[in-house]
Amino acid sequence: MSAAGNGSLGPPATGTAFVPAIEVVGLVYAYADGTPALDGVSLRIAPGETVAVVGANGAGKSTLLVLLTGLLEPVAGGIRINGLPLGPGSRAEIRRSLGMVFQEADDQLFMPTAAEDVAFGPRNLGLPADVVQQRVNLALEQVGALALRERSPHRLSGGEKRAVAIATVLAMEPSILLLDEPSAALDPRARRRLIQLLQGLSHTRVVATHDLDLALDLCSRTVVLSAGRVVADGPSDRILADTALLERSGLEAPLSLQARRPCRRG
């Protein structure tokens, strides 16, 4: 267990201009069945930054996001959220500043109506009823889903579900948003609306995605994961134009940066 030593965090970075919203050092994780998922990931994300985490299937994107929430415990390495080290004592407080939108919207929506679902979080915070209602309306309006208030979440379309799932998180008023594959299973118009919605927010955003066009449109910075390691980290337009790098990581350049290759028959 030599890995445990190099994963510890130093003292909080005083003297620098800001406390990073997210700071991850030497994160290692393997699932209970022995599947290695992360193999020493280090990252630093500034407040207000929008970062895409891209990588092929199984690269470890979802695992990284879940580790940030404290639902899983790293085998080695440390996590600091807004300067606070993530641990049993700080988990509840840290979760209040994090909003996680899951890969499957269905996993996030469990109450009988959309409004009830959005109200679930604020009620857990112990807010008075009128404040809860205010937050519910505001969050649903922000995602353009106010009309879906009384609808049953499991009967909504994929795009509507995603919007409500984002609203459930916004209603908690977190400072950091973690989004896992937000554009998966959305049609082009719903996808466009989602990008506009996310662009309009001022939170620190971490977006795990295969959708490199989304990364390019939404995120100024891109981190490439491959087999549980960070293989590249830098400005999106540079990283996403590096075809050789993307190829090595099992990804394809975003369509908008690909030279049009006419499809020939036969």
Place this chain on the structure above:
Amino acid sequence: MRLISRERQALGRIDGFARQDTAIHRLDARAKVLATAVFLVCVVSFPKHAVLPLLPFVFFPVVIASLGRLPVRWLGQRLLIASPFALMVGIANPLFDQAAVPIAPGLSIAAGWLSFLSIVLRFLLTTAAALLLVATTGMPAIAEALRQLRVPGVFVTQLQLLYRYLFLLGDEAQRMERARDLRSCGRRGTGLWVGGTLLGALLLRTLARATRIHDAMLLRGFEGTIRPASPRALTRRDLVFLLGWSTAFLICRQVPVGELLGHAVIGAQP
């Protein structure tokens, strides 16, 4: 599997019913929960062979279903689906309990048949009452009522999660069934072995999903109790409903109203 996914749709409808607006729906959930509880206790506590004394209790579900504008067909189907269980429980009785009981002058019947009838009747009554409670109140409101009635939060949360788990189970069953049917070229692709494997996979998938949902709940500040909207005070109508029905149930439990009626009918005959 087909049964599970059909029941899933019925379950979805129950949520829809619960959002209707009728005199019964508008009653406070606590009044309905308590009245139903008294009903259940009275029905269940009758002696083994009681059949006639149970009959007046049929009145309650009939009234609730009609005032609450719930389709009889829907209720009947749910009862029908559940009834094999009651039949299985009760069917051995006529075999073991052969003692003859006179039911009318010159007519007697094996005591086992009476207890069999009694079991089936009680089963139908209690299931109907429980279904109607959910269909006129909705699970979230019931859970909240239980909490206000000082039922320990752990049980209430369990109940709520169990209820959701049923929905999840139904959803997963629907999906898997569709996937199976699409790959079995219209032949339904059943067979015991396939059914068994699917059932195992179904439970695992549902469990995995339930875990993910629980995670999502934890991340939104869930600490073991699902907090509802704020409560309101009981009105006179609620109290009248509760006390009226409870008194009626207790009277029917203590005084053999059914038998008196029966005797009156038989006695009136020449």
